[in-house]
Amino acid sequence: MRTADQPFQFVTASYLTKxxxxxxxxxxxxxxxxxxxxxxxxFYHTFQSLSRHHFLTxxxxxxxxxxxxxxxxxxELAEKLTSLDIREYLSLGDLRNDLRRxxxxxxxxxxxxxxxxxxEPFYFLxxxxxxxxxxxxxxxxxEFRACLERLSNASFHFHFIASRLRLHLRTNDFSLxxxxxxxxxxxxxxxxxxxxYTNTLVNAREILRSFIDEELSR
Amino acid sequence: xxxxxxxxxxxxxxxxxPLLGATEVAELRSLASRLKGRTVQMVNSTSVGGGVAEILNxxxxxxxxxxxxxxxxxxxxxxxxxxxxxxFHNALHGxxxxxxxxxxxxxxxxxxxxxxxxxxxxxxxxxHDPQPAGLIKARRNGSGHWIWRCHIDLSRPNxxxxxxxxxxxxxxxxxxxxxxxxxxxxxxxxxxxxxxxDPLSEKNLELDSEFVEATLERxxxxxxxxxLTQVSRFDHLKDPVGVVRAYQSVKRYTDCQLVLAxxxxxxxPEGGAVLEEVxxxxxxxxxxxxLNLPPWSALEINxxxxxxxxxxxxxxxxxxxxxxxxxxxxxxxxxxxxxGGIPRQxxxxxxxxxxxxVEGTAYQIRFLLSNPLIAQRLGELGHEHVRENFLIxxxxxxxxxxxxxxxxxx
Numbered sequence: 104m105r106t107a108d109q110p111f112q113f114v115t116a117s118y119l120t121k122x123x124x125x126x127x128x129x130x131x132x133x134x135x136x137x138x139x140x141x142x143x144x145x146f147y148h149t150f151q152s153l154s155r156h157h158f159l160t161x162x163x164x165x166x167x168x169x170x171x172x173x174x175x176x177x178x179e180l181a182e183k184l185t186s187l188d189i190r191e192y193l194s195l196g197d198l199r200n201d202l203r204r205x206x207x208x209x210x211x212x213x214x215x216x217x218x219x220x221x222x223e224p225f226y227f228l229x230x231x232x233x234x235x236x237x238x239x240x241x242x243x244x245x246e247f248r249a250c251l252e253r254l255s256n257a258s259f260h261f262h263f264i265a266s267r268l269r270l271h272l273r274t275n276d277f278s279l280x281x282x283x284x285x286x287x288x289x290x291x292x293x294x295x296x297x298x299x300y301t302n303t304l305v306n307a308r309e310i311l312r313s314f315i316d317e318e319l320s321r
Numbered sequence: 322x323x324x325x326x327x328x329x330x331x332x333x334x335x336x337x338x339p340l341l342g343a344t345e346v347a348e349l350r351s352l353a354s355r356l357k358g359r360t361v362q363m364v365n366s367t368s369v370g371g372g373v374a375e376i377l378n379x380x381x382x383x384x385x386x387x388x389x390x391x392x393x394x395x396x397x398x399x400x401x402x403x404x405x406x407x408x409f410h411n412a413l414h415g416x417x418x419x420x421x422x423x424x425x426x427x428x429x430x431x432x433x434x435x436x437x438x439x440x441x442x443x444x445x446x447x448x449h450d451p452q453p454a455g456l457i458k459a460r461r462n463g464s465g466h467w468i469w470r471c472h473i474d475l476s477r478p479n480x481x482x483x484x485x486x487x488x489x490x491x492x493x494x495x496x497x498x499x500x501x502x503x504x505x506x507x508x509x510x511x512x513x514x515x516x517x518x519d520p521l522s523e524k525n526l527e528l529d530s531e532f533v534e535a536t537l538e539r540x541x542x543x544x545x546x547x548x549l550t551q552v553s554r555f556d557h558l559k560d561p562v563g564v565v566r567a568y569q570s571v572k573r574y575t576d577c578q579l580v581l582a583x584x585x586x587x588x589x590p591e592g593g594a595v596l597e598e599v600x601x602x603x604x605x606x607x608x609x610x611x612l613n614l615p616p617w618s619a620l621e622i623n624x625x626x627x628x629x630x631x632x633x634x635x636x637x638x639x640x641x642x643x644x645x646x647x648x649x650x651x652x653x654x655x656x657x658x659x660x661g662g663i664p665r666q667x668x669x670x671x672x673x674x675x676x677x678x679v680e681g682t683a684y685q686i687r688f689l690l691s692n693p694l695i696a697q698r699l700g701e702l703g704h705e706h707v708r709e710n711f712l713i714x715x716x717x718x719x720x721x722x723x724x725x726x727x728x729x730x731x
Contacts (some may be wrong), residue, residue: 115348115351117348117352117718117721117722118722119512119719119722119723119726120512120513120514121510121511121512121513122498122501122504122511122512122513124506126501155709155710156668156671156706157709158702158705158706158709159668159671159672159702161671163668163671169668173664173668173669173675222659222677223659223664224502226501226502228501228513231722231726233352233722233725233726233730235348235351235352235355237348237351238351253343253344253347254344255342255344255345255348256709257348258348
């Protein structure tokens with residue numbers, strides 16, 4: 104049994120939602136709002152949105168895309184916004200820049216549509232994260248699997264999705280530990296490739312568990 | 322009668338485990354462990370009746386079970402006080418304020434009486450709605466943490482009443498709103514706490530199919546044919562006439578029934594007029610069931626919702642729309658207007674269908690009746706949406722997180 108010098112320590116996260124004083128009533132205002140809003144707001148509408156709506160695995164990517172489609176009838180722009188994969192971003196600043204660029208380019212190409220009033224306004228909200236150590240730790244893959252069994256969606260999201268921003272790496276807490284703690288490079292890579300857009304958090308966890316079982320049966 | 326009924330004993334957090342999973346409940350305990358023994362005071366204006374009391378009746382015991390020293394106080398006053406606060410309530414919703422200027426002095430006098438009676442010394446004080454807002458005067462030198470929980474839509478308040486209340490509100494550390502649409506630009510932090518339902522209340526707990534069937538039979542509703550249901554007061558803003566028109570349009574394609582279940586028509590002259598209008602438009606159609614139910618009909622409402630094929634909420638204006646939440650929780654496909662807090666719950670084509678007109682409502686109903694698998698999928702996803710975001714336990718988590726935030730933990 105491989106054991107890691109540094110155990111994996113599980114934590115969970117709870118979020119408080121703040122209402123900012125910023126809202127958008129057309130695409131032009133959405134782009135302006137994206138320039139002015141806080142990083143916590145970008146996080147809320149992208150990373151955290153994926154957690155709140157993780158059970159939607161078809162066509163729901165982030166709040167901006169959903170609003171553009173549902174309230175502005177902007178299917179083309181919504182598709183472009185949907186295609187931005189948060190796993191590609193190591194900072195909220197970079198993600199914000201790309202969101203803004205995509206919207207600005209669309210507005211320049213469709214100046215009339217940019218000012219078309221939306222059906223419902225978009226309200227910029229913000230996430231405030233509170234982390235709580237669960238007091239569980241794993242030194243081996245067997246112990247890790249046992250903890251994974253009883254992990255909440257919030258904790259799984261924290262380690263598997265939101266971790267990129269903390270690590271500033273194109274990986275997640277689990278993969279990083281498999282790689283550096285246990286020396287399991289292949290498991291680390293397979294884990295990192297689990298599609299968080301087409302799987303619910305529950306399914307993603309199931310897939311990870313099956314990868315671990317395969318590894319343990321070798 | 323019910324398969325998951327906890328009976329008459331007091332509910333405990335563990336009762337939610339089968340619905341939420343042991344982990345979610347354990348996480349609430351983890352969060353609360355940092356707040357053990359901290360004092361919390363909830364203050365509102367009634368202990369029975371109304372949505373706020375309903376929420377506090379569950380929230381307070383759960384917070385207590387989690388180890389917080391929580392107390393619930395109710396402000397008191399004469400009829401004149403409650404007439405004034407009712408007028409405040411209507412004015413904050415955007416209506417006119419017709420009370421005389423001295424009404425503000427009466428409000429303040431009752432506030433002083435309550436201040437003399439109540440001990441306002443908790444570490445966290447949560448003031449619910451405008452009635453107890455003046456109690457902030459008890460706060461000395463920024464002591465404790467004070468939060469104003471606003472359960473009403475403040476987006477277009479009457480300036481006279483808001484002008485009077487705002488100085489009290491802004492002395493709090495923060496305000497909580499049920500939807501960003503209902504908030505105002507304030508110099509204090511504003512938090513979003515969605516309204517919630519209790520999955521173990523009579524209105525929402527799981528029911529045996531026999532009870533559902535018996536309830537339908539009691540109201541002469543045919544369980545073999547599709548049932549479209551809107552549960553709402555008989556109020557113009559809920560557009561029951563529009564619902565009948567949408568049903569009549571659907572009926573040309575599919576043999577179905579309509580249930581309009583509501584109350585409030587007996588003691589509300591406007592409700593009576595709306596009910597009469599609905600009956601006139603229904604024109605004696607035996608497949609339209611207009612049920613004017615008494616306030617103690619939670620189980621019947623539950624059964625009607627569970628026995629329905631599609632839940633409708635065709636409001637012209639809406640608060641958050643907890644009847645939508647209830648329908649989604651019961652895994653029902655929902656067709657609802659894109660107003661108020663409804664789009665937060667009904668994510669179009671994901672957790673239900675949104676509509677903007679009678680014609681749109683009729684079309685979405687026809688689409689779902691023709692595509693039962695899609696309808697079923699929407700219902701399942703709607704249930705998940707409520708489970709993740711709109712249950713009483715989510716509200717507990719939000720309060721715990723807020724208290725920890727006020728203590729500087731995030």
